Amino acid sequence: MKILQDKxxxxxxxxxxxxxxxxxxxNGNKDLCVIYSQKPAVAAAxxxxxxxxxxxxxxxxxxLEISDTIQAIVVNSGNANACTGAQGLEDAYKMSETTxxxxxxxxxxxxxxxxxxxxxxxxxxxxxxxxxxxxxxxxDGSGAxxxxxxxxxDSFPKQITVEIMIDDKPVFISGIAKGSGMIHPxxxxxxxxxxxxxxxxxxxxxxxxxxxxxxxYNMISVDGDTSTNDMVxxxxxxxxxxxxxxxxxxxxxxxKNALDFVNQTLAKMIAKxxxxxxxxxxxxxxxxxxxxxxxxxxxxxxxxxxxxxxFFGSDANWGRIMCSLGxxxxxxxxDKVDIFFKNAKGTIQLVKDGTGIPFSEEKAKEILDxxxxxxxxxxxxxxxxxxxxxxxxxYDYVKINGSYRT
Amino acid sequence: MKILQDKxxxxxxxxxxxxxxxxxxxNGNKDLCVIYSQKPAVAAAxxxxxxxxxxxxxxxxxxLEISDTIQAIVVNSGNANACTGAQGLEDAYKMSETTxxxxxxxxxxxxxxxxxxxxxxxxxxxxxxxxxxxxxxxxDGSGAxxxxxxxxxDSFPKQITVEIMIDDKPVFISGIAKGSGMIHPxxxxxxxxxxxxxxxxxxxxxxxxxxxxxxxYNMISVDGDTSTNDMVxxxxxxxxxxxxxxxxxxxxxxxKNALDFVNQTLAKMIAKxxxxxxxxxxxxxxxxxxxxxxxxxxxxxxxxxxxxxxFFGSDANWGRIMCSLGxxxxxxxxDKVDIFFKNAKGTIQLVKDGTGIPFSEEKAKEILDxxxxxxxxxxxxxxxxxxxxxxxxxYDYVKINGSYRT
Numbered sequence: 001m002k003i004l005q006d007k008x009x010x011x012x013x014x015x016x017x018x019x020x021x022x023x024x025x026x027n028g029n030k031d032l033c034v035i036y037s038q039k040p041a042v043a044a045a046x047x048x049x050x051x052x053x054x055x056x057x058x059x060x061x062x063x064l065e066i067s068d069t070i071q072a073i074v075v076n077s078g079n080a081n082a083c084t085g086a087q088g089l090e091d092a093y094k095m096s097e098t099t100x101x102x103x104x105x106x107x108x109x110x111x112x113x114x115x116x117x118x119x120x121x122x123x124x125x126x127x128x129x130x131x132x133x134x135x136x137x138x139x140d141g142s143g144a145x146x147x148x149x150x151x152x153x154d155s156f157p158k159q160i161t162v163e164i165m166i167d168d169k170p171v172f173i174s175g176i177a178k179g180s181g182m183i184h185p186x187x188x189x190x191x192x193x194x195x196x197x198x199x200x201x202x203x204x205x206x207x208x209x210x211x212x213x214x215x216x217y218n219m220i221s222v223d224g225d226t227s228t229n230d231m232v233x234x235x236x237x238x239x240x241x242x243x244x245x246x247x248x249x250x251x252x253x254x255x256k257n258a259l260d261f262v263n264q265t266l267a268k269m270i271a272k273x274x275x276x277x278x279x280x281x282x283x284x285x286x287x288x289x290x291x292x293x294x295x296x297x298x299x300x301x302x303x304x305x306x307x308x309x310x311f312f313g314s315d316a317n318w319g320r321i322m323c324s325l326g327x328x329x330x331x332x333x334x335d336k337v338d339i340f341f342k343n344a345k346g347t348i349q350l351v352k353d354g355t356g357i358p359f360s361e362e363k364a365k366e367i368l369d370x371x372x373x374x375x376x377x378x379x380x381x382x383x384x385x386x387x388x389x390x391x392x393x394x395y396d397y398v399k400i401n402g403s404y405r406t
Numbered sequence: 407m408k409i410l411q412d413k414x415x416x417x418x419x420x421x422x423x424x425x426x427x428x429x430x431x432x433n434g435n436k437d438l439c440v441i442y443s444q445k446p447a448v449a450a451a452x453x454x455x456x457x458x459x460x461x462x463x464x465x466x467x468x469x470l471e472i473s474d475t476i477q478a479i480v481v482n483s484g485n486a487n488a489c490t491g492a493q494g495l496e497d498a499y500k501m502s503e504t505t506x507x508x509x510x511x512x513x514x515x516x517x518x519x520x521x522x523x524x525x526x527x528x529x530x531x532x533x534x535x536x537x538x539x540x541x542x543x544x545x546d547g548s549g550a551x552x553x554x555x556x557x558x559x560d561s562f563p564k565q566i567t568v569e570i571m572i573d574d575k576p577v578f579i580s581g582i583a584k585g586s587g588m589i590h591p592x593x594x595x596x597x598x599x600x601x602x603x604x605x606x607x608x609x610x611x612x613x614x615x616x617x618x619x620x621x622x623y624n625m626i627s628v629d630g631d632t633s634t635n636d637m638v639x640x641x642x643x644x645x646x647x648x649x650x651x652x653x654x655x656x657x658x659x660x661x662k663n664a665l666d667f668v669n670q671t672l673a674k675m676i677a678k679x680x681x682x683x684x685x686x687x688x689x690x691x692x693x694x695x696x697x698x699x700x701x702x703x704x705x706x707x708x709x710x711x712x713x714x715x716x717f718f719g720s721d722a723n724w725g726r727i728m729c730s731l732g733x734x735x736x737x738x739x740x741d742k743v744d745i746f747f748k749n750a751k752g753t754i755q756l757v758k759d760g761t762g763i764p765f766s767e768e769k770a771k772e773i774l775d776x777x778x779x780x781x782x783x784x785x786x787x788x789x790x791x792x793x794x795x796x797x798x799x800x801y802d803y804v805k806i807n808g809s810y811r812t
Contacts, residue, residue, distance in 0.1 A: 052732030052740045052760075083728050085761035118725025119762035228729050305711065319524025322489050323634050326458030334458045335491075354458075355491035356525035395801050
């Protein structure tokens with residue numbers, strides 16, 4: 001697998017994308033994007049588990065029920081179109097219909113995503129002209145402009161493109177995403193759009209996405225604050241021309257491996273770019289009794305405000321890690337736990353068999369002062385492992401979330 | 407029921423208590439207390455659900471298994487005796503044995519509680535002399551000194567005493583507690599000790615405590631960070647002299663009602679005194695489908711960092727409330743939800759049938775600027791209700807938890 005540093009969505013054969021400013025955001029930043037596939041693409045999607053679902057999600061669920069393929073995605077930032085009642089649903093349908101009309105597609109071939117403030121009617125007087133403008137600009141668009149147009153409080157655009165070979169044919173997988181570092185308040189949403197020219201069946205694309213999401217986006221810290229608008233959409237247009245992947249063979253494994261890399265890279269970018277975050281924290285948890293225990297324990301540590309606050313202060317507070325493991329609901333033996341902190345500055349062990357051991361406070365501070373810290377937890381209680389990503393909890397988190405924003 | 411403003415633990419007939427400084431805390435504050443019952447008292451207790459349990463909890467579980475009655479509780483603050491291995495367990499036993507010897511009691515008649523830093527060996531060289539000194543001072547002790555001695559990062563001592571009449575006999579219930587406003591980091595513990603001269607069977611005291619805990623301490627916001635040391639202990643010495651309460655009759659109801667008041671008062675004090683907190687938030691949730699749904703929904707709102715941050719900034723951000731209801735796991739219909747903010751400054755409605763409605767931002771700010779705000783949520787979906795208490799998330803929370811403390 002090759003990582004293509006300077007490539008983006010529009011380098012995937014058969015795909016076009018553009019991001020523009022249409023007027024939802026008051027500051028003039030880009031706030032609307034359209035991703036277009038020249039051929040109907042096999043589609044798979046994952047939506048928020050929040051029972052309060054924003055209007056676009058309801059539209060997408062309907063469209064994906066009717067149609068196996070999708071040809072375009074229209075996304076706006078600055079307004080979530082959530083808790084907006086019947087009008088909100090009508091507006092979301094209108095967005096998909098307008099995009100479809102501009103691109104000469106059946107309406108159910110267009111998915112819709114929104115992110116931004118909750119409970120405010122979508123400003124359709126700027127959105128509709130915006131969609132028309134964006135569609136006309138598609139041929140000259142860029143993946144970078146699309147990545148920028150889906151940002152809200154993100155401090156940098158998030159994109160990644162990789163290339164693999166299947167049956168001697170180059171297959172590209174390219175994705176863009178937006179945060180939710182810890183969680184995004186009003187702007188509460190994590191979005192990711194992944195496109196590929198791979199030739200893969202609907203069933204296997206769906207399976208690959210589901211498994212991949214559980215090991216990437218679902219393993220980043222969101223404080224339990226699952227948004228009303230979260231979604232991940234993958235489109236595969238098949239244009240790579242290799243034989244259809246319709247069995248769990250080595251080609252599927254190769255594709256899945258690259259998809260995992262793309263999703264984990266985007267997930268880590270989201271974690272690192274958490275609101276107010278100063279460092280990326282990676283929890284590597286080993287030797288759990290089951291996969292579920294491994295994931296529950298790793299996520300509990302990364303989600304703890306106490307652990308997050310300690311990392312902001314570069315405080316080697318392993319007691320909080322033991323505590324968050326203990327209340328996670330995961331099954332393990334407290335008296336077997338080993339805990340280490342690790343990064344380029346070195347490795348220190350803080351806990352052995354569930355009990356604190358002496359360590360150099362100086363060395364610990366040196367490790368914790370970096371912008372990446374790996375918490376290694378060995379439960380010594382089984383064969384399963386999991387990785388979770390998050391960030392520290394800083395003054396700026398409270399500042400960002402404690403003030404009213406539009 | 408009468409609230410006795412100036413009374414404390416030592417005003418309950420047959421009980422004595424004292425708090426002293428023995429040297430665990432470096433700042434000279436009180437750090438050790440002993441509560442003593444002249445007669446063996448019927449005991450009930452609730453312990454943390456964290457599977458990482460501090461040594462004192464293991465000792466208490468053992469003692470309560472052996473004995474129905476308890477005659478003393480020894481509590482220290484400044485050190486949690488958690489994650490301290492075999493030595494920690496030995497130290498906890500030593501604390502109970504020393505107290506028992508000083509008071510001429512069998513060792514299993516003494517319970518132990520600790521709160522403070524995790525993973526540091528208990529400084530027994532000051533604790534043992536401290537216990538001896540405290541026991542000798544018991545006759546001259548005060549409930550106020552005991553309430554003070556169990557504090558860690560609490561900003562005020564928490565105590566409440568009430569009086570009810572059962573069979574024309576005065577029955578007193580008096581409790582002390584310490585926080586965990588949101589959660590207490592290193593000092594991660596919520597402790598409460600309730601004593602009464604009521605004459606009640608072990609089975610009914612146990613039932614009353616269990617039910618009462620679920621409606622008080624278990625309904626305050628602790629960010630999911632359930633400590634390794636949490637415990638609530640109730641002792642009833644029977645000295646009020648009324649007939650034994652051993653059926654769920656009107657006397658039980660009267661006692662239970664007063665016990666609920668004591669526990670809810672202490673729980674609210676803990677919530678209000680959350681680390682860095684500037685306001686007490688009360689979530690009143692009505693018309694849920696089941697009691698479980700009511701509790702899950704109310705707790706989800708009060709535990710959301712987003713909701714907490716918004717209240718710190720006096721931001722009428724009802725979208726975050728809808729969002730936290732939606733991911734709570736509680737069952738309800740999003741399109742029926744009504745949301746109001748309420749306190750002495752007035753009442754405003756923000757959401758009707760799941761959709762935002764126009765409201766005066768000015769009025770909202772006036773309400774939210776107070777140090778108490780009631781979030782009223784009407785699910786209009788059933789017959790059950792629940793109340794939860796919490797506080798806002800402030801810069802000071804991060805400050806307190808982001809720095810290393812001893």
